[in-house]
Amino acid sequence: MVIRGSAPTVVRTVLMIAIVTAMARQVSASPITEIQGSTQGCFGTGCGAFVDVATDATYGLTFTGVGSFDAFTDSSGSATGMNLGTFSRDNDNVPDSTPPLDFSLAVTFTLPAGTAGNPSTLLAIIQAKNSGGGGPLDIDFDNTWQLVTFSNGSGTGSFEFAVLDDPRGNKNGEYDIFGAVRNLTFGPTSEDITPAAIPEPATLILLGTGLAGTIRRRWMQSKTR
Secondary structure: OOOOOOHHHHHHHHHHHHHHHHHHHHOOOOOOOEEEEEEEEEEOOOOOOOEOEEEEOOOOEEEEOOOOEEEEOOOOOOEEEEEEEEEEEOOOOOOOOOOOEEEEEEEEEEEOOOOOOOOEEEEEEEEEEEOOOOOOOOOEEOOOOEEEEEEEOOEEEEEEEEEOOOOOOOOOOEEEEEEEEEEEEEEEOHHHHOOOOOOOHHHHHHHHHHHHHHHHHHHHHHHHO
């Protein structure tokens, strides 16, 4: 490569090349973009015994979790349409005096570890409630975004997760529930970014100045010929 121009221009050009090279090394590691997991559920206030298929006979409601879901985030770290399970209701009538019913959804995430370490397993609990009484037994989820953080042998990261839809509860109905992820980030450890250490800004300036000095001397010699 031949760099032409005045000496100050050469200095700026060399420094820019050094800085861009270091930045390219920093972003060379790919973020985690695949999220896998499974779901279970349980009915009742403060329930903690999560099962694959949870049933409440009084309301005629059944939740069936998924043994495995798999989603890929886009370039912004978001993913939607994650199937988290199914609610179904039988044909029983529910009296108007029926009290509210709580439900808890347990979402177990498994994040691929990247280039090193073991996968990270994370648990998020999402609360929901049916207001009780007769009529449709809608399930009202807490739709706020929950922050999930993780770390493994490759680095650390975080994402936000939420259930954004609330399934209906009509007789003989069956309704899927879906989750979403946003703002997924991942910071690899230094050894995963590049085999060689990335120079500090001061080191970049010294390297760039030394190289620029060599180019300046050659430029001055060419001017005196």
